Amino acid sequence: MDRPLISPSILSADFARLGEDVRAIDEAGADWIHVDVMDGHFVPNITIGPGVVKALRPHSQKPFDVHLMISPIDLFLDAFAEAGADIITVHPEAGPHLHRTIQRIKGLGKKAGVSLNPATPAKMLDYVLDEIDLVLVMSVNPGFGGQKFIASQLRKIEAIANRVSKEGLEVQVEVDGGIDPETARQAVAAGATVLVAGTAAFKGGPSHYQANIQALRGDG
Numbered sequence: 173m174d175r176p177l178i179s180p181s182i183l184s185a186d187f188a189r190l191g192e193d194v195r196a197i198d199e200a201g202a203d204w205i206h207v208d209v210m211d212g213h214f215v216p217n218i219t220i221g222p223g224v225v226k227a228l229r230p231h232s233q234k235p236f237d238v239h240l241m242i243s244p245i246d247l248f249l250d251a252f253a254e255a256g257a258d259i260i261t262v263h264p265e266a267g268p269h270l271h272r273t274i275q276r277i278k279g280l281g282k283k284a285g286v287s288l289n290p291a292t293p294a295k296m297l298d299y300v301l302d303e304i305d306l307v308l309v310m311s312v313n314p315g316f317g318g319q320k321f322i323a324s325q326l327r328k329i330e331a332i333a334n335r336v337s338k339e340g341l342e343v344q345v346e347v348d349g350g351i352d353p354e355t356a357r358q359a360v361a362a363g364a365t366v367l368v369a370g371t372a373a374f375k376g377g378p379s380h381y382q383a384n385i386q387a388l389r390g391d392g
């Protein structure tokens with residue numbers, strides 16, 4: 173099994189000192205920085221917009237893994253690309269033309285991801301999997317950190333990972349929600365290549381970040 177990449181979700185960082193926290197989690201060994209964007213419409217919570225992404229950009233050279241939970245989706249793609257997103261992930265339910273949205277992200281020179289809610293089947297990927305760089309399997313219903321991992325999503329991860337390998341595609345399989353060292357192990361065994369973690373990455377404050385990340389990776 174390959175070592176997974178760790179993408180800490182800054183939803184669990186200290187919003188009053190976000191820049192310092194992004195820097196600290198980067199220095200602690202984060203591979204990517206996961207940015208959860210929520211609009212109070214597609215999901216029942218509101219977080220941050222492109223202005224904050226832009227302000228955070230100088231604090232880390234790591235890829236910004238931007239998870240858009242907003243609808244309509246197409247209106248804001250350019251703004252997040254300009255703000256410094258490297259990967260832009262969208263939900264199929266957030267707009268009427270998923271294929272067009274993916275083409276737009278790629279046209280902006282960014283990597284494109286598609287995120288599946290717990291009840292959304294892997295079948296949604298049938299006609300786009302070879303167009304994208306990442307699949308984000310939600311292992312909680314999106315909207316909040318600190319929720320319990322939904323174990324049925326392991327089957328979905330496995331099905332997608334098998335398809336990616338059978339078709340020889342270069343697609344990351346990322347999992348998001350309720351990831352701790354134990355569910356991380358299960359997700360990686362099922363074929364996940366990138367782990368998002370909010371609570372488990374940021375718990376205990378900056379002096380714990382390095383150990384938190386190592387535990388999620390399964391090191392030590």
Ligand code: DX5
Pocket residue numbers: 181183184206208239312313314315316317318319348349350351368369370371372
């Ligand atoms: C949920 C977000 C997640 C969330 C994960 O809507 O997409 O990224 O912050 O948080 P934990 O790891 O606490 O479940």
Ligand code: ZN
Pocket residue numbers: 181206207208239348368
């Ligand atoms: Zn997320």
